[in-house]
Amino acid sequence: MVYLNILVLITVCTGTGYASRVLELSDKFSEVRREGGHWLVMFYAPWCGHCKRLEPIWGHIAQALYKTNIRVGRVDCTRFSSLAAEFSISGFPTIKFIKGEEEHTFLGEEEHTFLGDRTKQEIVNFALRMSGPPVQELTRADSLAMIKGQNHLFFMYVGIQDGALWDAYYSVAIKFQPHGFLYVGIQDGALWDAYYSVAIKFQPHGFFYSANTDIAKQHVDLDELPAVFVYKESLHYFYPVESGSLSQDAEHLNTSMYNWINEERFETFPKVTRGNINELMQTKKYIVLVVVEENKLQEISPEMIEFRDMVESVIRKKRDKYHKNFQFGWTGSPELANSIAMSILPLPYLLVLNSTTHHHHIPEDDPTHLTPEALDIFLEKISNQTALIYGGNSLGVKLYRTYFEARSSLADMYRGNPVLTLVLFGLPLGFLSLILYSICCSDILDADEEDEPPHEKKE
Numbered sequence: 001m002v003y004l005n006i007l008v009l010i011t012v013c014t015g016t017g018y019a020s021r022v023l024e025l026s027d028k029f030s031e032v033r034r035e036g037g038h039w040l041v042m043f044y045a046p047w048c049g050h051c052k053r054l055e056p057i058w059g060h061i062a063q064a065l066y067k068t069n070i071r072v073g074r075v076d077c078t079r080f081s082s083l084a085a086e087f088s089i090s091g092f093p094t095i096k097f098i099k100g101e102e103e104h105t106f107l108g109e110e111e112h113t114f115l116g117d118r119t120k121q122e123i124v125n126f127a128l129r130m131s132g133p134p135v136q137e138l139t140r141a142d143s144l145a146m147i148k149g150q151n152h153l154f155f156m157y158v159g160i161q162d163g164a165l166w167d168a169y170y171s172v173a174i175k176f177q178p179h180g181f182l183y184v185g186i187q188d189g190a191l192w193d194a195y196y197s198v199a200i201k202f203q204p205h206g207f208f209y210s211a212n213t214d215i216a217k218q219h220v221d222l223d224e225l226p227a228v229f230v231y232k233e234s235l236h237y238f239y240p241v242e243s244g245s246l247s248q249d250a251e252h253l254n255t256s257m258y259n260w261i262n263e264e265r266f267e268t269f270p271k272v273t274r275g276n277i278n279e280l281m282q283t284k285k286y287i288v289l290v291v292v293e294e295n296k297l298q299e300i301s302p303e304m305i306e307f308r309d310m311v312e313s314v315i316r317k318k319r320d321k322y323h324k325n326f327q328f329g330w331t332g333s334p335e336l337a338n339s340i341a342m343s344i345l346p347l348p349y350l351l352v353l354n355s356t357t358h359h360h361h362i363p364e365d366d367p368t369h370l371t372p373e374a375l376d377i378f379l380e381k382i383s384n385q386t387a388l389i390y391g392g393n394s395l396g397v398k399l400y401r402t403y404f405e406a407r408s409s410l411a412d413m414y415r416g417n418p419v420l421t422l423v424l425f426g427l428p429l430g431f432l433s434l435i436l437y438s439i440c441c442s443d444i445l446d447a448d449e450e451d452e453p454p455h456e457k458k459e
Contacts, residue, residue, distance in 0.1 A: 021062035023073035027080045036100035040065065040127045042074040043084060048092040050118075057120050064124050070131050087111065095123065097130040097204075112204050117275035129207060134199040138211040144219050147209065153232040153267060154207035157195045158216040160225045190250060191226045191241070194257040201258070205279060206265050228257070230264045237264060268319065269312045272329040274336055281355040285327040286382060288315075289340075291349040294332030307348040307368065314372050314379075325383065326352075335408065342391065342404045350375075352382055358393040 025041065033039060042058055044051035062072035077084035077092065087096060095114035112130055116122045135157065138144055147154060192210075199208040216222060220229065220236045228239040239260050262283055272280060272289060280287055290311045292304035300308070308330050315328040322328075331337060337345055340353055340360055350370065352361040363370055363378050370378075381387035391397055 021066050021072060022059060023071060025073040025075045025080075025083075027083050029073075029075070029083060030086060033098060033100055038070045038100070038127075038131045039098040040070055040072045040123075041096050041098055043077050043087065043089045043092065043094040043096070044074055045078050045092045046076065047078075051093045054093050054118055057118065057123075060120050061123050061127075064120065065127060068128070068131065070127050093118075097127055099130075114204070115275070115278065116205075117273050122275075125207075126204060129203055134203045135196055135208045135210050138209055138215055141215055141218065144209075144211060144215055147207075148219070148231065151207055151231075153230065153265070154209060155195075155199070155228065155230050155261060155264075156208075156216070157192060157210040158222060158225060158227045158229075159192065159210065159212055160189075189226060190253055191228065191257075193250060194253040195228050197254055198258045198261050202261060202265065206261075230261075232264070232267055263324070266327060266329075268315055268323075268328065270329045272331040272336070273333065277336065280327055280329065281353075283327050284356050285325055287353040287355055288326050288328045288379070289337060289351055289353060290328075290330035291334055291337040291345060291347060291351065292330060292332055293334050293347050298332065300332065303368075304348045307370075310370070310372060311350065311375065314375055318376075322379065326379065338408065339401065339405055340391070342397075342401055352379075354389075358391060359389040360391045361387045361389060364388075 029041075040061070042051075042054065044054075058072070058074065065072055075083055077089055087094075087098075095118075096111050097114070098111045114123060114126050116126065138147070144156075195208075195210075202208070213222065213225060220231075224241065227241070229236045230239075239257065263285070266280065266283070270276070270280075272287070277287075288311070290308045292300050292308055294300055311330075312328065315322055315326070334345060334347060334349075337349065337351060341351055341362070345351075346367075348367060350363055350367045354360065361378075361382055363374070365374060378387065
């Protein structure tokens with residue numbers, strides 16, 4: 001019945017190949033989604049340039065999710081404005097994962113907005129995470145190896161095989177041993193409760209799993225159980241369970257778990273873009289940003305690569321010292337860094353952004369002459385709050401940043417297409433100037449007529 005209604009109420013996009021997997025949704029979508037299912041929907045406008053760039057990627061996403069339980073569609077918000085209003089669409093494109101009424105009753109909120117980079121893999125991973133439970137339990141011995149091969153970063157809870165629940169399970173497993181393999185991760189206790197509650201909050205942004213000791217011990221050394229660890233860059237980092245912390249109040253443990261996962265959910269030296277910088281800011285750390293420039297082929301000059309590698313080596317060698325308070329990363333988009341610094345930066349460059357106050361720091365030395373030792377001293381000054389600060393989040397700074405970004409955008413438009421820029425901005429300004437001139441001139445003429453003395457009649 002669901003698929004019949006979809007065929008009646010939703011028309012498939014015209015075209016061939018991957019685009020044919022995308023469903024063109026109408027205002028009947030509100031009725032269709034009530035029947036259940038998972039939907040990944042792009043809300044777009046035909047005139048939007050960002051939407052046009054996303055369109056071919058969206059076709060590949062639909063193809064990648066074709067054999068899953070997730071249906072991929074799109075909504076033309078200029079035609080179906082009521083649907084856009086229903087989902088509170090304020091910008092284009094907006095990507096939402098939407099659950100049917102039955103699903104969100106059991107699996108949490110009914111819709112989630114995607115806020116990351118608009119790449120195929122990022123969006124597909126987002127959809128796969130949201131289509132399942134917040135924590136996915138591994139029930140096969142080879143599952144963890146497969147996940148390690150697919151994901152660069154994920155979190156895992158490892159339970160204890162002990163107690164009445166384990167005894168009951170084990171006795172049943174013995175009886176059914178000839179018929180298959182059975183595994184279980186014991187999901188109980190304060191650590192599990194804290195892990196699960198935080199996983200619900202971060203589900204749109206990361207993968208969370210649970211496993212029993214038999215599965216986990218094949219891949220990681222476990223000294224104490226239960227345990228929570230993050231796997232990233234082929235290494236395991238464990239949540240520090242303090243002595244007696246599992247017997248403390250749930251609120252304290254939840255806060256501690258939240259802070260740890262929030263600190264660890266990014267790679268050691270990720271690429272920073274406009275799509276993920278807001279998430280990086282949520283860590284409340286100092287963002288150490290290496291600024292280089294990529295060409296259209298995403299290539300970087302050797303000098304800039306050398307500078308980037310030098311900064312990366314500092315966090316790799318001194319992770320224990322800096323990881324708690326500093327998040328290192330790099331960007332190939334100088335415009336992003338220019339917006340933070342509110343000036344055109346030379347390349348390569350280094351700036352440190354305070355994600356709490358929005359102030360930023362820049363080294364006193366020329367960044368191209370910066371050494372690991374000098375960078376170490378610079379970061380020490382930031383930690384001690386003795387480094388010079390710039391920017392901030394005051395009203396004056398916000399206004400100037402808005403002016404700087406508008407000026408930069410206009411300059412970029414002019415460099416890319418000067419004729420179109422002049423037409424878009426020159427004609428309106430010209431008409432406005434004529435209107436203002438007419439108003440001013442008419443006032444002057446009226447004033448001249450009023451001031452002019454009457455002519456005497458000559459005989």
